[in-house]
Amino acid sequence: xxxxxxxxxxxxxxxxxxxxxxxxxxxxxxxxxxxxxxxxxxxxxxxxxxxxxxxxxxxxxxxxxxxxxxxxxxxxxxxxxxxxxxxxxxxxxxxxxxxxxxxxxxxxxxxxxxxxxxxxxxxxxxxxxxxxxxxxxxxxxxxxxxxxxxxxxxxxxxxxxxxxxxxxxxxxxxxxxxxxxxxxxxxxxxxxxxxxxxxxxxxxxxxxxxxxxxxxxxxxxxxxxxxxxxxxxxxxxxxxxxxxxxxxxxxxxxxxxxxxxxxxxxxxxxxxxxxxxxxxxxxxxxxxxxxxxxxxxxxxxxxxxxxxxxxxxxxxxxxxxxxxxxxxxxxxxxxxxxxxxxxxxxxxxxxxxx
Numbered sequence: 001x002x003x004x005x006x007x008x009x010x011x012x013x014x015x016x017x018x019x020x021x022x023x024x025x026x027x028x029x030x031x032x033x034x035x036x037x038x039x040x041x042x043x044x045x046x047x048x049x050x051x052x053x054x055x056x057x058x059x060x061x062x063x064x065x066x067x068x069x070x071x072x073x074x075x076x077x078x079x080x081x082x083x084x085x086x087x088x089x090x091x092x093x094x095x096x097x098x099x100x101x102x103x104x105x106x107x108x109x110x111x112x113x114x115x116x117x118x119x120x121x122x123x124x125x126x127x128x129x130x131x132x133x134x135x136x137x138x139x140x141x142x143x144x145x146x147x148x149x150x151x152x153x154x155x156x157x158x159x160x161x162x163x164x165x166x167x168x169x170x171x172x173x174x175x176x177x178x179x180x181x182x183x184x185x186x187x188x189x190x191x192x193x194x195x196x197x198x199x200x201x202x203x204x205x206x207x208x209x210x211x212x213x214x215x216x217x218x219x220x221x222x223x224x225x226x227x228x229x230x231x232x233x234x235x236x237x238x239x240x241x242x243x244x245x246x247x248x249x250x251x252x253x254x255x256x257x258x259x260x261x262x263x264x265x266x267x268x269x270x271x272x273x274x275x276x277x278x279x280x281x282x283x284x285x286x287x288x289x290x291x292x293x294x295x296x297x298x299x300x301x302x303x304x305x306x307x308x309x310x311x312x313x314x315x316x317x318x319x320x321x322x323x324x325x326x327x328x329x330x331x332x333x334x335x336x337x338x339x340x341x342x343x344x345x346x347x348x349x350x351x352x353x354x
Contacts, residue, residue, distance in 0.1 A: 063214045065133040065354070070211050071162055072126050073151060078200040079122035080179050080189030080237065082115065088192050088240075095119075107185050118183045124204070125151045126211055127174040129166040131354040134217045136171050138224045139252075139352050140204070141342075142241075143176040146232025146259070147184045151176060159231070159333035161342060168346035171354045173221070175204045179237060186233035186261075188240045197245030201226065227253035229342060231333050232261075239263035242270050249274070253313070255345060256281040258323065258332045260290040268297045275316045280309070280345065282321040282336045284329055291320050309337070313348045 084103075087094055095115055097104040103115045113119065125143075132138070145155050155161050155176050165174050177200070180187055190196045202222065209218035226247060230238035235256060242251060243266050254270070260281050271279050283291045298305050298318065305318040321337045328335075338344045346352075 063134045063212070063217055065131050066128060066212070067130070069130040069166060070126075070128045070213075071156075072211055073123045074126055074207050074211075075122050076124045076177070076200065076203055076207070077122070078190065078196065078203045079124060079177050080187075080191050081119040081122060083119060083187075083189035083192075085190070085193065087187075094187070094189075105185070105187070107187075109184070111184060113180065113183050113185060118181050118185070119187075119189070121178045121181050123151065123178050124207070125155055125162075125174065125176040125178075126204075126208060127162045127165060128208065128212055129172070129354070132171055132173065132212075133354060134212065134214070134220045136354075137352055138220060139170065139172040139349070140201075140208075140221065140224045140226045141165065141172050141174050141346075142201075142226060142228050143174060144228065144230035144234030144238045145176065145179060146230075146234050147180075147186070148182055149179075150182055151178050160340070161333065164334075164340050164343040165346065167340070168343040169354050170346035170349060171352050172346060173208055173224075175201075175208075179234070184233075186236040188237035191237045191241050191245065194244045195246040197241040198247050201245075201247055201250075224250075225252040226250045227255065229255045229257065229345075230259045231257040232259050232329065235259040235261055235263060239266040239270075242266070251277065253278040254280075255342075257336060257341065258282060258284050258287050258329055260287045260294065262290070264290060264294050264297065268294060268301075271298070271318060272301055272303065275303075278313050278315070278317040280313075280317075280319045280321065282323055282332070282341065284323045284327065284332065286329060295320055309344075309348065311348075312350055313345070 083094055085094055086092060095103040095105055097106060097112060104112050105115070105119065106112050143155060143161055149155060161176065162174060165172055179189065205218050205221035208221045209215055228238045228242065228251065238254065242254060254267070260267070260283065267279070281291055281294065295305060303318065305320055307320055307322070309319055309321065323332065323336050333342070334340060
């Protein structure tokens with residue numbers, strides 16, 4: 001906000017009376033400033049300017065940029081499933097049905113899914129694009145798929161998440177765990193447990209370093225900032241991972257693609273607790289009301305938000321975006337407020353160009 005001249009004059013008078021210095025006070029001449037004074041003023045100006053988000057981190061490595069992209073599916077010990085714990089909201093066993101030696105889970109809507117068919121795939125889709133340079137600041141993008149999805153058929157081919165990352169030009173690696181296989185279920189599995197997502201990210205750093213081809217890269221992957229992109233039913237695991245996953249300040253952004261079906265309080269608390277991260281929620285009719293509720297909460301807490309993206313993302317940016325015309329929920333990962341929304345968002349992080 002730019003202060004008006006009268007407001008500046010009144011505030012400056014109060015500051016003088018209190019012995020304070022304000023950034024808009026009349027500056028001393030350049031000749032009268034000491035080096036310390038000049039450094040302090042330069043620092044103050046820098047702090048007032050929009051900061052890149054996530055903040056670039058220092059990397060030390062001798063590895064060259066990748067000559068070609070590398071994509072694989074890897075079994076993880078720390079993947080969301082299999083899971084034989086309890087449901088946090090009820091304390092009941094996740095696998096609540098046993099029949100003829102098989103175990104199953106009953107969803108809140110009464111649908112029964114069997115563990116061996118739906119909750120036994122522990123694979124994770126990993127992708128490092130061509131030109132990825134571990135010597136430069138990089139990001140890890142964790143993708144939370146929605147209902148009725150598999151990694152190969154939907155995340156890789158239909159939603160083109162790998163393609164969007166490669167086309168973005170961003171120095172970012174993809175981590176996409178399999179949740180319930182081809183099912184109408186948002187269960188987070190192991191990610192419900194405190195600290196479990198942090199352990200998952202530790203294993204991801206090891207596997208990405210192995211895929212990259214250099215064990216020294218593990219330090220870069222283990223320290224890289226993280227952003228979440230959750231589509232549809234992926235919101236539940238994303239909310240749990242953000243609030244109690246154990247990665248804390250490494251999480252620098254959350255993006256919901258027609259996904260705000262619930263957990264509004266958790267997302268609002270995360271936004272309020274870290275005003276240096278960004279949050280983007282894009283919606284169609286099915287999540288319109290929930291986004292309106294979130295907007296009311298943010299307004300009540302004096303947290304500003306925007307309804308369009310017209311510039312690079314900065315620290316603390318919050319945007320609630322309406323989807324485009326003739327856009328459907330099923331196509332929202334490839335057609336939202338723009339075509340290829342993941343690619344668009346990554347292009348708005350210029351500090352992380354390849």
